[in-house]
Amino acid sequence: MITKKDLEHIGWLSRLELSEEDREKYTPKLNSVLDYFGELDKADTGGVEPSYHVMPMSNVFREDVPIASLSQEEALSNAPKNQDGFIKAPRMM
Amino acid sequence: MYENPDGVMIGLEVHVQLNKLKTKVFCGCSTDYHNDPPNSHVCPVCLGLPGSLPVINRKAVEAAIKIGLALNCKVEEHTQFYRKNYYYPDLPKGFQITQYDFPISSGGYIMIEGEDGEHRVGITRAHMEEDPGRLVHEGTIDKSKYTLIDYNRSGMALIEIVSDPDMRSPKEARRYLDKLRNILEYLDIFDGDLEGALRVDANISIMGGQRAEIKNISSHKGAERALLFEIVRQKNVLRRGGVVVQETRHFDEAREITLSMRSKEEAHDYRYFPEPDLVPLKISGWAPAIKEMLPELPDARRMRFVEQYGIMDDHAKALTSERKVAIFYEEVAKIADPKISAVWICDVLKGELNYRDLTIEAFRKEDMLSVIELLMSKKITEDGAVDIIRTLLDKGGSPEEIVKEKGLLKVEGDIVSTAAEEAIKENPVAVSDFKAGKEKALNSLVGSVMKKTKGRADARAAREILLGKLG
Ligand SMILES: [Zn+2]
Numbered sequence: 001m002i003t004k005k006d007l008e009h010i011g012w013l014s015r016l017e018l019s020e021e022d023r024e025k026y027t028p029k030l031n032s033v034l035d036y037f038g039e040l041d042k043a044d045t046g047g048v049e050p051s052y053h054v055m056p057m058s059n060v061f062r063e064d065v066p067i068a069s070l071s072q073e074e075a076l077s078n079a080p081k082n083q084d085g086f087i088k089a090p091r092m093m
Numbered sequence: 094m095y096e097n098p099d100g101v102m103i104g105l106e107v108h109v110q111l112n113k114l115k116t117k118v119f120c121g122c123s124t125d126y127h128n129d130p131p132n133s134h135v136c137p138v139c140l141g142l143p144g145s146l147p148v149i150n151r152k153a154v155e156a157a158i159k160i161g162l163a164l165n166c167k168v169e170e171h172t173q174f175y176r177k178n179y180y181y182p183d184l185p186k187g188f189q190i191t192q193y194d195f196p197i198s199s200g201g202y203i204m205i206e207g208e209d210g211e212h213r214v215g216i217t218r219a220h221m222e223e224d225p226g227r228l229v230h231e232g233t234i235d236k237s238k239y240t241l242i243d244y245n246r247s248g249m250a251l252i253e254i255v256s257d258p259d260m261r262s263p264k265e266a267r268r269y270l271d272k273l274r275n276i277l278e279y280l281d282i283f284d285g286d287l288e289g290a291l292r293v294d295a296n297i298s299i300m301g302g303q304r305a306e307i308k309n310i311s312s313h314k315g316a317e318r319a320l321l322f323e324i325v326r327q328k329n330v331l332r333r334g335g336v337v338v339q340e341t342r343h344f345d346e347a348r349e350i351t352l353s354m355r356s357k358e359e360a361h362d363y364r365y366f367p368e369p370d371l372v373p374l375k376i377s378g379w380a381p382a383i384k385e386m387l388p389e390l391p392d393a394r395r396m397r398f399v400e401q402y403g404i405m406d407d408h409a410k411a412l413t414s415e416r417k418v419a420i421f422y423e424e425v426a427k428i429a430d431p432k433i434s435a436v437w438i439c440d441v442l443k444g445e446l447n448y449r450d451l452t453i454e455a456f457r458k459e460d461m462l463s464v465i466e467l468l469m470s471k472k473i474t475e476d477g478a479v480d481i482i483r484t485l486l487d488k489g490g491s492p493e494e495i496v497k498e499k500g501l502l503k504v505e506g507d508i509v510s511t512a513a514e515e516a517i518k519e520n521p522v523a524v525s526d527f528k529a530g531k532e533k534a535l536n537s538l539v540g541s542v543m544k545k546t547k548g549r550a551d552a553r554a555a556r557e558i559l560l561g562k563l564g
Contacts, residue, residue, distance in 0.1 A: 089241075
């Protein structure tokens with residue numbers, strides 16, 4: 001059962017600011033998603049091999065051969081701010 | 094038997110950057126960025142741009158298996174990647190690709206020199222992950238307004254080696270780090286001298302408290318200092334009746350203290366889930382062939398040195414504790430007497446290098462051979478040989494030139510003999526003391542001979558000549 005407080009914490013982890021209205025709206029929605037997983041849990045999977053991944057594949061590799069990188073100009077072109085070739089971000093601590 | 098009175102338990106998490114690979118772990122960007130401008134070795138994958146897809150580097154997987162095997166781990170049948178979610182500017186995607194409950198290898202150990210002899214440290218797991226970018230702060234970290242980010246490092250292949258909490262003192266932690274680095278250098282999968290090649294987080298607890306995790310340790314010496322501080326801090330908390338809480342602390346290298354980093358993020362907040370863009374790996378079948386190709390590791394080489402060259406185990410251990418020194422020794426011992434070579438490399442050269450904070454690259458093996466040859470042919474004294482080694486390290490030149498310049502050629506026997514006669518004549522007290530049974534009195538006579546010959550006499554020969562004349 002997800003409470004409004006849990007939702008606030010999840011929002012914080014994702015750096016989402018949630019208004020009181022958002023919290024009212026999303027708390028029951030998330031709980032109904034969780035309830036649905038409860039339904040899935042009821043299925044009998046006794047004789048079924050567990051699957052750990054959505055793709056029925058394994059062992060896809062790349063050889064250790066360098067390819068051209070982006071230019072510094074291209075690399076910085078999406079950054080709102082940059083300085084001396086670095087991307088500039090607000091301080092985090 | 095080591096008592097461990099405070100019940101110290103230390104576990105280490107070591108991040109090893111596979112900087113000898115040509116490309117990053119999930120993209121083809123070159124790893125050769127150390128002398129290049131920031132953000133010049135990046136692509137849509139390592140910048141986490143939408144729509145880009147990671148593909149794993151086969152050589153990185155091979156290196157991970159090599160490390161696992163060298164640490165006596167089991168290479169797992171099934172291994173896969175996860176997303177570890179958190180927001181920090183060093184992660185352009187908002188998550189780090191790492192491993193979780195299916196690491197590539199686990200359940201190994203290494204042997205270190207513990208407080209009470211050989212000590213086994215368990216390896217919980219060695220798993221693969223990607224390196225985050227590098228953050229630069231203008232001025233100090235708490236005063237700068239901005240964070241500057243260089244993503245050249247982002248996506249470099251890392252192996253995180255997690256130990257069991259088996260170390261019982263900061264000294265053991267340091268020995269573990271030294272041993273681990275040595276093994277990794279033997280494997281030739283990373284260059285420990287490059288910036289950021291090996292980074293350490295330490296977990297430490299003492300009896301009656303919970304564990305603290307210490308981050309931001311950048312050297313083996315730093316690890317030892319941080320842990321020493323932390324033991325004192327935790328003991329003080331307990332002595333004052335306080336509680337040692339589980340927390341993450343930051344090591345301030347300049348002040349040699351650890352500081353609490355209050356953080357809202359807890360382990361379960363990383364919301365790990367399987368990385369959908371990378372398929373699982375089933376590579377345990379590679380292990381036998383890779384094992385076959387593993388180079389000789391430090392412990393095996395140490396045993397071989399003792400057997401093959403007939404040197405003392407202590408010397409073999411010292412020689413093999415750094416791969417480059419072991420190679421240097423073998424090249425010298427191929428030509429010169431292996432036992433004499435071991436003595437001069439271990440007991441003299443290594444000490445002189447350490448004293449000057451130099452590595453073995455600072456000394457040419459040809460010069461070592463010349464010094465040994467001069468000694469063996471009795472052209473110089475042992476003191477003279479030490480002098481040559483020091484001069485080579487401080488000023489350069491060649492052993493032959495130094496011998497000439499400093500007049501280190503051994504003086505003739507009759508000069509020593511004359512000096513010994515003079516010394517006996519001039520020091521009647523020492524002579525009578527010696528004759529009265531005070532063997533130490535001989536030392537002052539030897540000293541006098543050395544002075545008269547300006548150090549060019551062989552101290553051992555001077556002693557014998559003196560004994561002959563006194564007896
Ligand atoms: Zn890239």
